[in-house]
Amino acid sequence: MLPEKLLARRKRQLYTAMGLPLVAIGGWFYPWLGFLLLGCMLGAVGLSFSRGRTWCDWMCPRGAFFDLLLLSLSAKRSTPAVFRSWPVRSFFLILVFTVIGTQWYFSWGNIPAMGLALVKVLTVTTLVGVSLGLIFHPRAWCLICPMGTLANLFGRGKKPLLVSPSCAGCGTCSRFCPLELQPHFFRQQGVMEDGDCLKCGSCVAVCPRQALSFGESLSEQAGSVRL
Numbered sequence: 001m002l003p004e005k006l007l008a009r010r011k012r013q014l015y016t017a018m019g020l021p022l023v024a025i026g027g028w029f030y031p032w033l034g035f036l037l038l039g040c041m042l043g044a045v046g047l048s049f050s051r052g053r054t055w056c057d058w059m060c061p062r063g064a065f066f067d068l069l070l071l072s073l074s075a076k077r078s079t080p081a082v083f084r085s086w087p088v089r090s091f092f093l094i095l096v097f098t099v100i101g102t103q104w105y106f107s108w109g110n111i112p113a114m115g116l117a118l119v120k121v122l123t124v125t126t127l128v129g130v131s132l133g134l135i136f137h138p139r140a141w142c143l144i145c146p147m148g149t150l151a152n153l154f155g156r157g158k159k160p161l162l163v164s165p166s167c168a169g170c171g172t173c174s175r176f177c178p179l180e181l182q183p184h185f186f187r188q189q190g191v192m193e194d195g196d197c198l199k200c201g202s203c204v205a206v207c208p209r210q211a212l213s214f215g216e217s218l219s220e221q222a223g224s225v226r227l
Helices: 004-017 019-024 031-051 061-069 086-107 111-135 146-155 172-176 202-206 218-226
Strands: 161-163 212-214
Touching (some): 004 019, 004 061, 004 202, 019 031, 019 061, 031 111, 031 146, 061 111, 086 146, 172 202, 202 212
Antiparallel strands (some): 161 212
């Protein structure tokens, strides 16, 4: 049976996941819905400055959708390491924003057309994400998601995962991490500041030794010491 914290997370995801079909399907009939995508983009980046990639946990409709829908359908193969490389992530970041910018340039002033452009991008990238999730890990797309990349960049080191010496290196945490991170590899350093950590708390909830917790970034700790 899943820990209570993981069940609570999934319940929250049930609500936010509804936003994906609402926009990806409903947006083709009501293009104005496409502008909800801008809210998600601003939320992901804005929250990253203080709490890292927290938005991508359960507040992101697509991420929640992938976790819930693909969990039992995915092959659950390890996502290729190249997906984590900055050249690949930068390519998708530039590609998606170039596509949006180009479509907006040609439809500027036509609000429904601008909204539909966002719906089209969301639909295509979601189909790509579902395909990757079936072949590899449910959240494989999240490694190359443009907003996830920006949240990684701006939120790196915020609210890092602390790994206490009591960690036995069993790897239970890794099996439950949505982005396939491996906290137990950081038991020597005592902290994992990976920018892709969603702060979802899955690893904390399942750790048999309660060796994991979230704390302050190194810069915040230094500031506290000075005070």
